[in-house]
Each structure stands twice: as structure tokens, then as C-alpha cells.
Amino acid sequence: MKTNINHELVVQALKNGTVIDHIPSDKLFQVVSILALHTMPNQITIGNNLESKKLGIKGIIKISDVFFTPKEVNKIALIAPNAKINIIKNYEVIKKVELVIPDEIKDTLQCINPMCITNKEHVPTHFYFIDKKKRLAKCHYCERICKDEDLMLK
Amino acid sequence: MKNKSLVSISDFSKEDILRILVEAEKFENNPNTRILEGKVIAMLFFEPSTRTRLSFETAVNRLGGRVIGISDAATSSSTKGETLNDTIKMVSGYADLIIMRHHIDGAARYASEVSAVPIINAGDGSNQHPTQTMLDLYSIKKTQATLENLQISLVGDLKYGRAVHSLVIAMSHFNPSFHFVSPPELQIPDSYKLLCNKQGISYKQYVEISEAINKADILYMTRVQRERFTDPVEYEKVKNTYVLKNAMLENSKQNLRILHPLPRVNEIDMDVDTNPKAYYFEQARNGVYVRQAIICSILGLL
Ligand SMILES: [Zn+2]
Numbered sequence: 310m311k312t313n314i315n316h317e318l319v320v321q322a323l324k325n326g327t328v329i330d331h332i333p334s335d336k337l338f339q340v341v342s343i344l345a346l347h348t349m350p351n352q353i354t355i356g357n358n359l360e361s362k363k364l365g366i367k368g369i370i371k372i373s374d375v376f377f378t379p380k381e382v383n384k385i386a387l388i389a390p391n392a393k394i395n396i397i398k399n400y401e402v403i404k405k406v407e408l409v410i411p412d413e414i415k416d417t418l419q420c421i422n423p424m425c426i427t428n429k430e431h432v433p434t435h436f437y438f439i440d441k442k443k444r445l446a447k448c449h450y451c452e453r454i455c456k457d458e459d460l461m462l463k
Numbered sequence: 464m465k466n467k468s469l470v471s472i473s474d475f476s477k478e479d480i481l482r483i484l485v486e487a488e489k490f491e492n493n494p495n496t497r498i499l500e501g502k503v504i505a506m507l508f509f510e511p512s513t514r515t516r517l518s519f520e521t522a523v524n525r526l527g528g529r530v531i532g533i534s535d536a537a538t539s540s541s542t543k544g545e546t547l548n549d550t551i552k553m554v555s556g557y558a559d560l561i562i563m564r565h566h567i568d569g570a571a572r573y574a575s576e577v578s579a580v581p582i583i584n585a586g587d588g589s590n591q592h593p594t595q596t597m598l599d600l601y602s603i604k605k606t607q608a609t610l611e612n613l614q615i616s617l618v619g620d621l622k623y624g625r626a627v628h629s630l631v632i633a634m635s636h637f638n639p640s641f642h643f644v645s646p647p648e649l650q651i652p653d654s655y656k657l658l659c660n661k662q663g664i665s666y667k668q669y670v671e672i673s674e675a676i677n678k679a680d681i682l683y684m685t686r687v688q689r690e691r692f693t694d695p696v697e698y699e700k701v702k703n704t705y706v707l708k709n710a711m712l713e714n715s716k717q718n719l720r721i722l723h724p725l726p727r728v729n730e731i732d733m734d735v736d737t738n739p740k741a742y743y744f745e746q747a748r749n750g751v752y753v754r755q756a757i758i759c760s761i762l763g764l765l
Contacts, residue, residue, distance in 0.1 A: 329656035424588050430547055445654075450569025451590050452471065454654045 321353070325372040328395040328402075329385065334358050336389045337368030339462055342416065343384045344377070351375050379409070384417060386410045387460060390444070410441040418446065421459040425451040434463065468575035468582040470680065472629045477636040480600060486756035486765055487601050487749070499528030500763050505558035506532030507550070508585070510566040512587040514725065515585050515592075518747070519562050522754035529602045531558060548577050556581040560762060580656035589625055595724055596629040596758060598750040603634075603681055605749065606720040606742060609633070616642040616675035619685035619705050619730060621651040624726040627685055631655050641666035642675040646701040648692060672705055677714050682707070684723045684730050709734040722746050 332340055337357045340346075346353055352373040361367035376396060385392050386408040394406035416433040427434045427450055435449035444457040464479055466763050475483070490618065504523045508516055523530050547570060554561060555578040563574060564585040571584035572590070586592040615634060617627050621643055630640065633650070635658060643651045643666060650668065659666045669675050676682060687705050692698040706729055723731060723743040733743050759765045 422568055424566075424568045426547070426567050426573045429567050430573070432569075432573050448569065450572045451588070453568070453590075 321375070323371045323373060324400055325398055326351075326371060326375055326396075327377060328397060329370040329372075330367070330393045330395065331361065331364065332368040332370065332389050332392045333364060334366045339388050340368075340370065340385055340392070343388065343462055344381065346370070346372065348421050361407050370462065379406075379460075380411070382406055383411050384414070385408050387418065388462065399414050410444065413437045413449075414446075417436065417463060418455070419461045419463045420448045420453060421455050421457070421461065422451045422453040425453065442444060464760050466581055467760065467761065468578075468584075469593050469757060470571045470575050470582065470584045470587075470627060471591045472596045472633050474593070475597075475633075479635055480597070480633065480636065482519060483597060483753065483756050484601055484604055486760060487597075487752040488605075490752040494525050494755070496525075497527035498759060499523060499526035499762075501677065501760065502528045502560070503558045504528050504530050504758070505509070505554045505561045507532055507554060507561055507563040507565075508515045509570070510534060510559070510564050511585075512564050512586060514747075515564060515594075515710060518750045519583075519594075519754055521751050522758060525751070526755055529719060532562075547574060549745045551578045551582075555744040560758065563757075577689045581672040583757065586625075589623060591629060592625055593629060594613075594750065594754055595626055596633050597610075597757065598746065599626070599630050599683070599724070600633055601733060601749045601753050602720070602722055602742060602746040607680055607718060608635040613637070613639050614642065614678050615639045615681045615683065616644060616670070616679040617651075617683045617685070618644040618672055618707075619674065619687050620649045621645040621685075623691055624685045627683070627747040628655060630683065632658065635659070635662050635664055642669065642679065643667070644672050644675045644705075646670065646687065646697070646705070648694075648697055649687065672707070675713065676711060676719075677716070680716060680720055682715075682719060684721060684727070686728055686730055689721060706730055707735055708732045709738055712738060715740065 315342040320462055334357055354371045358366045382394055390408060396404040397403045415435045418422060418436050419432055420427050426432050436446040439445050439447045446455045488731055520530055551574045560581055560582060561578060562583045562585050563571060565587050568588035568590040571582055571587040575582040584591055584593055609615055621627050684707055689698050719740050720742040721740055725743060
């Protein structure tokens with residue numbers, strides 16, 4: 310019960326900025342990392358293991374005065390494709406952002422192949438999503454196809 | 464294709480493939496020319512491969528080009544801690560073309576991005592070996608007079624076999640029917656079945672080699688290696704079941720030809736060698752002509 314109250318307070322407190330909701334709890338800190346939130350000076354509130362009807366427990370992140378580009382926000386689709394992104398202006402949701410898996414992504418995922426050049430030398434990773442529905446990503450270098458469960462952040 | 468690296472067989476379109484095969488035939492008819500006179504070709508073999516190196520060196524020498532290079536990791540800069548980036552940048556200042564073999568997957572693609580001159584991938588780890596694929600295609604076309612609508616049986620380690628994977632990709636342009644024969648542990652990966660489904664290519668999977676011989680136009684044999692098995696008992700069970708013997712070819716098609724990327728261990732019995740359907744040694748020789756055609760094409764000399 311207490312977590313619910315906190316949760317509502319957390320949401321209501323944001324005046325302008327971005328809310329990322331319905332993050333699976335075990336992915337919350339990966340979302341923090343993929344958006345590099347730890348390097349931002351803005352006010353950020355993070356809630357985790359909150360009760361959720363859909364997920365059981367969930368995480369939520371609120372970032373004040375930050376509005377991501379689609380390219381940035383779509384990185385979330387790699388790890389939490391069902392997260393909900395709301396843009397808040399003056400305490401109101403003015404836009405819900407649809408997450409789209411990008412065609413290609415650089416320097417974000419890690420190749421699962423230990424013999425890949427990106428795991429051996431200082432080479433930024435580069436993947437193509439060859440099947441977005443099944444979330445299959447092909448490494449530009451070693452050509453290994455990483456399945457959904459193999460997708461790892463660097 | 465001029466100045467474009469050849470890293471993966473998927474870098475070649477169907478038209479590229481057919482054009483190279485036509486040029487390779489010209490080199491087969493006339494292998495000695497001076498077309499590479501004045502050119503320096505660097506051979507960077509970070510991993511030893513005598514067979515492939517000999518084939519490339521023969522190709523360059525028959526064209527009148529000069530070869531520089533390193534032939535094994537013991538003498539190479541990489542053992543002194545130099546990065547691949549630095550080695551390639553330095554050598555691309557010396558040579559007109561770099562032919563490289565490397566034990567790391569994706570090394571050739573990366574090299575092609577930092578090199579000032581084109582790269583030909585002569586094998587990058589377990590990933591790609593496109594000139595092998597091109598010589599396989601040349602051998603298939605030469606023995607069957609076409610690449611279209613063939614029955615191709617692939618036998619052995621289909622899970623890790625680099626030659627098999629690239630051949631499946633390349634042949635997918637030509638409406639083949641595939642027969643995949645392997646132990647259950649070493650089946651063709653799903654991504655290749657997906658490719659077949661996408662392209663409307665029919666394929667069947669078998670465990671018994673006998674089921675895929677008599678319908679085949681091409682029987683492509685590969686090694687089944689002990690180290691690929693997680694369970695040594697499984698290896699002992701199958702190690703002698705993927706061996707081709709002459710007697711098994713009795714009811715095979717007249718036009719059947721047997722290919723193998725070589726070296727073989729025991730997967731083709733020596734008694735097959737005298738059968739006119741055995742083609743693996745000619746196949747290796749075809750590699751020289753195909754490599755001549757690829758080198759000249761990339762250097763814009765054709
Ligand atoms: Zn990779």
C-alpha cells in the first residue's frame with residue numbers, strides 16, 4: 310500500500326520532463342545505463358519494485374526537463390520494448406511516445422560471440438535488426454545473429 | 464566492384480557472382496598474364512593456412528604481381544601487441560591490395576573499414592571465407608553447366624561449417640533444393656532455414672547420409688570434428704557414420720560430383736578418389752582461377 314502512495318506522489322511531482330513507466334524491475338538499471346541518466350545533472354526520481362497489475366512489479370523513472378530524441382528513446386526498445394514513455398508539460402501528459410526498434414544500432418549492445426573482433430579489440434559494436442518482431446540482431450562484424458535473450462548492453 | 468573489399472559472400476550480388484565466374488573461366492583458359500605487373504599485393508596471414516596462402520600466391524604470381532606479407536602469427540606484429548588497426552593502416556600504405564586471414568571473427572570487416580586499399584578476406588575465424596565459396600560455385604557451374612535448379616546435398620558439420628553456411632547463402636540466388644545431412648548435434652542453424660523459407664527454397668534434413676546421395680547433383684562433404692561435440696560419447700557414435708565410401712555411390716546420378724573444401728581427414732574414403740564423380744582436387748585447382756578473377760576485378764583491371 311505504502312509503495313502505491315509513494316508511486317503516485319512520484320508521478321504527480323513532475324512538472325516538465327519525461328516519464329518512463331512499466332519498466333520490468335530487473336531492467337530498470339539497464340534503462341538508466343542505456344540513457345546515461347547517471348551522467349545527467351537534472352532532477353531524476355527512480356522507483357523500483359512498485360506494484361503493477363500488468364507486470365507484478367515494475368520500475369518507473371522520471372526525468373525533469375529532459376526530452377529525448379526518438380533515436381535516444383528507441384534504445385529502450387532493445388531491453389524493455391513494452392515500457393511506456395510519457396512527455397509531461399505543466400503536469401500534463403502531452404504526448405505518449407511509441408517505442409520503435411531501430412534498423413541499426415552502434416556502440417550500445419554487446420556481441421554474444423566471444424571471438425568477435427568487438428570483444429577482442431577496441432572496436433565499437435554495430436548491429437542490424439534483421440527481424441524486429443522476433444528481435445533478431447545481426448552483428449555487422451562477425452555476422453552472428455543474436456536472439457532476443459542474447460541481447461546485452463555494453 | 465572496383466576498390467570494393469570482399470569480406471563476406473553477401474557482399475556479392477547474383478550479377479557479381481556470375482561475372483566473376485565468367486572471368487575465372489578466362490583465366491582457366493589462359494592462366495599466365497602480366498596483368499598485375501607493377502602491383503604489390505600484401506598477404507597478411509595472422510593465422511597460418513598453407514593451402515589458402517599457396518592458392519592466392521599462385522594466383523598473384525601467375526598474373527605477374529609481387530607479394531609481400533607475413534605468413535604466421537609468430538612473426539607478426541600482433542604478437543608484439545600492435546592492434547589490427549595499426550597493422551592494417553601501415554600495410555595499406557605499402558600495398559595495392561591486402562589479402563588477409565585472421566582467427567578473430569569480423570576481423571576482415573573491421574580491416575576493410577580502416578584500410579586505405581581493398582581487403583580480400585581469406586578467412587576470418589569461423590565467420591566467412593568468400594573465395595572458398597566462389598570456387599565452390601565455379602566448380603558446381605563447371606560440372607553441372609548451370610547453377611540453377613540443382614539438388615545440393617550438404618553433409619557433416621552443418622552447425623559450425625563456415626563453407627556450408629556461405630554456400631547456402633550464395634546458392635540461394637539460384638533456386639536450389641537443399642538436403643542437409645548431419646548428426647542431430649550439428650544441424651544447420653535456424654537462420655539458414657529462415658533464409659530458405661524467405662526465398663521459397665525447399666530443404667530437407669536427414670541424419671542418414673544414404674538418404675541424400677541418390678537424388679543429388681552435388682554432394683558437398685565436410686569434416687565432423689571431435690571438438691565440436693559437448694558429449695564425447697556422441698562423437699564416438701557418429702564419427703564413422705558420415706564417411707563416404709565408393710560403394711555408396713552405386714546408384715547415384717551420372718552427373719553427380721563430390722566436393723570437399725579440403726583438407727579431408729577420413730570423411731571421404733580413399734576408394735572414392737578414382738571414381739570420376741570425385742571432384743575435390745579439381746575443385747582446389749579452380750580456386751586459383753577464381754582468385755585471379757577476384758583480385759583483378761577488385762583492382763579494376765578487367
Ligand atoms: Zn560480433
